[in-house]
Amino acid sequence: CTKKPTDTIASVAHDISNRQHLYITDPISPGSIFFLPGGTKIFNKLVGFMKLQQENKYGFEEVITPLIYRKSLWEQSGHWENYKEDMFRVEGQDTAKEEYGLKPMNCPGHCVIYKRFDKSYNDLPIRFSDFSPLHRNEASGALSGLTRVRKFHQDDGHIFCTPQQVEAEISKCLELIDLCYSKVFPLGKDGKPTNYMFRLSTRPDNYIGSLDVWNHAESVLTEILNRSGKEWSINSGDGAFYGPKIDVLLADHNGKNHQVATVQLDFQLPERFDLKFKDKDNTYKRPIMIHRAVFGSIERFMAMLIDSNNGKWPFWLNPRQCMVIPLNTKSESMMKASEEIVKRLRGEETATDKPVKLNSFHFNVDMDDRAEPVGYRIKDAILKNYSYLIMVGEKEIETQKFALRSRESRELQHLSTDEILQTFVKLEENYK
């Protein structure tokens, strides 16, 4: 843990990434991250976790939507008026030269889908999730590692619901946020449990919509926050002009707060896109739209994770889960046994004419067969933050029980390859 108190969250991530080869940046695409294989593994695990929760516990349906839209969409959504400077313009090289905007957010695209088919009250709530890459043209001077970027991904979601459903929907959003921050990801200082706060942003001066609707919405959010049992504060007048919002704040190692999750009520986009549903009384009504993200920017969430864990990834997220060390690299049997363990734990035993099975487990396991002393190789693997080490010696081969130790403790467990595999499966499927 070489982190200095003066380091920023960006410099910590940069430092760990350099050591672990997680990502790079390049002036050829300022503000866009190149995720290297290790960083991509972490990125995909985070997305996979969120998809499983959203789709199988919180009723979301994933959609994949275009990245470029004609200017007219951004005029209709209001982005062209209010957000133009932050958007990238796109055009073809042909004579037509149609003008597009590269999307900074997914909301208008989801409105296009909502609108395509008639909706009845029965169909609501509709919950779309989307992991599209988003682009915002941040000033080049402000760009910094994972936290200030031009291209990023959100675990974005939009809920279209009736006014009566708002309270239940927001409660469920907070439930998923708590599952993520309190139960799965320890984001406190040096890997301690997360301590997050809510912040309610209320009606700004330039609000649109009726005062009644605002007052009701704010009182609903206040009540939900009170019931949450969590610390929360008010940011008076700081809501979006289209509705109040709840942000989740997380402190980094310096105590500086960063916004991660967000839940925003929106009375405006449904109006601008003329979204409707047919109610029980056969009249058409406006749905309310809730914008929400749990990680927020996945890139920034990764930076928060690194800031908390200092590169000591939990097993399930670790691009370096296990190092196998043959005690004597000149021993053919130790080398062979080690290779077999690696292959088994990596799950690379599929026959040529058979596909690797869906949902099968594949662990990131390497072998250190350099002609170096065992003590040196153990120390090196721990320095490189492998979660587990497996030592393969003569006695281990004889008994077929291999010596397993964790990064944190010298204590050895003697387990069969099967038992090690089962240990790893349990850790990974429970996000440990």
Next chain:
Amino acid sequence: CTKKPTDTIASVAHDISNRQHLYITDPISPGSIFFLPGGTKIFNKLVGFMKLQQENKYGFEEVITPLIYRKSLWEQSGHWENYKEDMFRVEGQDTAKEEYGLKPMNCPGHCVIYKRFDKSYNDLPIRFSDFSPLHRNEASGALSGLTRVRKFHQDDGHIFCTPQQVEAEISKCLELIDLCYSKVFPLGKDGKPTNYMFRLSTRPDNYIGSLDVWNHAESVLTEILNRSGKEWSINSGDGAFYGPKIDVLLADHNGKNHQVATVQLDFQLPERFDLKFKDKDNTYKRPIMIHRAVFGSIERFMAMLIDSNNGKWPFWLNPRQCMVIPLNTKSESMMKASEEIVKRLRGEETATDKPVKLNSFHFNVDMDDRAEPVGYRIKDAILKNYSYLIMVGEKEIETQKFALRSRESRELQHLSTDEILQTFVKLEENYK
């Protein structure tokens, strides 16, 4: 099967999508697909299948790369010279107005990653995979459904290797292609096994590089094709100017050939990006680059699947895997038992404070509790292409063995919910 011989592959996909709500298109983003929840499920399953094979059997490492790059990258790669008309230009709205290109392919981005760290012969082959969205500015008149698009995704991969490794690498590419087309995806007429062909495209007039290298490369490809035992043809002089290639052709229901997979040798990009590796003799040498895709465009591959299966998706890809039908919708016990089966098969039983487990199975199961005769609901579910139907009546509840039938056969199996779950898991994990 209402397909007429005159229907094109695009119109077949369009027709099935309309009935199954797989995707929509909209003039607000011409040539970009909006994948609806059902289509997204299929898309994600295809990508998931390919990632598992590439990473755990064929040594690929996934990377996530930027979508926009400064003009200078495209000048270096040669795209600005040869491909400019097909590329979208991107620029910020700020005063700097830097000029970017929206990527039509991943290769230059992968060269940037390759170049960042020194490479030795030991590190090769390096195999990057990438599922980035790609944009090509096709003429708007040519746009059509899933097959002629402006935004698409490839199961893209680039192999950087030594000249000595080319043969083994290409053989492995063809092995993965065969696994995909012969073993997993039946893409023949009406769901019959796939009958694919190889086509070798050789040195064009405007080739670059030495004649020797070309002759050797072409003889290596010829030998591999001869050994493959598959039908193959030559397209003389139709190779890319940077190297020869093998394409995979697949016939649609009209016998029209479509290019899906491709394997291309490239002697040029390594030159243009000055890519090197340090060889055994301590001198720096050029790696050879292999561009390859197995599905090719995932969008077009989906169209080929639909063209072959007419919307009768195999179980693992089906957004509608199973319909549960309570025989008497007024019976509380039948309704309750049906709901429990749905919840169980959907895997939606996770406790509030626990996450849904990684790699857990979640089947697309619905319940038809409309007050319609059983025969009508069965017929309707089959029309809607549910793979399986579960009937829940009094006897079933008593014995806890439920009546399962497939879309294709009236034959009933009586199984416990556990047994049904295990049946489904087996089908899905083996891509059936």
